[in-house]
């Protein structure tokens with residue numbers, strides 16, 4: 001059974017999580033050409049190596065970031081999206097204990 | 101008779117000349133007109149038709165592992181043409197027709213066996229979608245009809261008509277559904293192709309692709325460089341990795357697909373049965389084993405490990421359909437890396453590199469297309485890049501134009 005560490009809820013069974021796709025920069029929808037938009041929608045970083053992905057802890061609806069090797073399935077790091085999208089805030093390092 | 105047997109028993113050598121099906125390993129030549137990357141069914145079928153229909157025999161198939169050891173050896177061998185879109189149905193119907201005569205063509209038994217395929221509908225929405233599929237199929241010469249719950253029960257007396265609290269409302273009965281021995285398909289093509297002079301190089305991995313002024317000039321391998329007139333890429337799960345060597349990305353994500361077989365039992369199940377809601381399909385092989393397939397992992401991975409969660413889910417659904425199967429034991433379980441596109445259709449034809457041709461994005465459904473892929477890819481190569489009508493809807497540039505060929509509903513549960 002594979003365990004994934006949720007930055008909010010701590011280590012949990014992988015079955016509690018939903019994969020949400022790769023983290024990729026979104027072009028401005030009002031300015032992007034159709035081709036740029038198509039590229040954003042359909043293409044991704046699909047080579048073998050460490051990828052950065054969106055995951056959700058399904059029961060709590062909490063979205064976070066996972067850095068994972070897509071061949072060994074080894075998870076390097078999981079963290080709160082604020083670290084990527086709100087560089088001013090302090091990274092969430094301590095997992096918060098969930099109520100039983 | 102016993103005397104002649106006795107005579108043979110006393111011979112020192114085997115009394116008949118044994119002709120090997122495949123020639124032994126040779127050195128790589130410096131130049132080939134066509135290099136095919138990937139010795140799976142698709143690659144070797146392309147080589148076969150190049151030699152047979154177009155007289156192009158200076159062809160090398162480069163396979164990093166062994167012939168047909170990729171997804172060709174891992175699939176659950178469902179052959180069918182009951183897709184949804186006109187483009188899809190037209191294409192797969194041709195493939196089924198080719199499959200039907202392959203054993204004769206090869207003079208080698210691929211154990212093609214037509215059993216029909218029954219897909220179960222548990223909701224009104226699915227029944228409506230099935231009605232549309234049946235009509236599209238008939239239009240293109242396939243044999244598919246919608247049958248009601250009672251007819252499903254008569255067709256399959258051992259099926260639980262109310263699996264997992266999801267009563268079966270109707271079924272899509274596809275008479276052309278079939279299966280074949282997947283390894284034999286690769287072997288038959290390889291035998292035919294090499295007899296015409298095509299070279300199959302196993303344990304030969306392409307590690308780099310040389311491009312000059314937008315054209316491919318050769319490939320690097322673990323056994324040295326070979327120059328070539330053009331390249332066909334047919335590497336399934338590793339499609340995006342190999343295209344990167346040629347310098348362009350593909351809209352493909354790799355997911356493992358898992359399947360398994362049980363111990364053999366007496367024949368009880370003739371058709372393929374799949375359920376769109378339970379996301380599971382089963383059929384019985386001619387050896388009596390029950391094949392249970394095809395679950396994609398919930399997230400991407402370039403790996404072929406099996407997981408308990410997925411196996412449990414698939415078995416749970418199979419047992420809901422055929423409750424007595426809970427008594428059976430599993431014999432083998434495995435996974436293959438599938439090259440998934442977002443519309444569940446392949447990517448075939450031209451690429452951003454002028455003389456570099458693509459047969460990719462075959463995901464969880466490409467075994468049934470092996471013969472027609474070979475025919476159309478060979479035609480594409482022989483014509484120097486004129487895309488055959490049958491595959492033009494599957495071009496790579498459809499994504500840029502938002503012209504997807506959506507086969508998800510007709511593929512996700514059945515492969």
Ligand SMILES: Cc1cc2nc3c(=O)[nH]c(=O)nc-3n(C[C@H](O)[C@H](O)[C@H](O)COP(=O)(O)OP(=O)(O)OC[C@H]3O[C@@H](n4cnc5c(N)ncnc54)[C@H](O)[C@@H]3O)c2cc1C
Nearest residue numbers: 138140141142164170171172175176178306436466467468
């Ligand atoms: C579990 C499972 C069940 C399936 N069930 C069905 C089904 O029921 N019906 C159906 O129609 N389809 C099914 N499929 C899909 C089907 O198996 C594939 O789409 C099809 O076999 C692809 O054939 P191929 O020849 O393109 O690929 P493969 O047989 O995978 O051949 C590609 C070859 O390329 C080689 N290769 C890769 N990289 C390199 C390199 N750099 N250099 C040299 N060689 C390289 C690999 O070693 C491999 O042998 C299933 C797949 C799986 C995994």
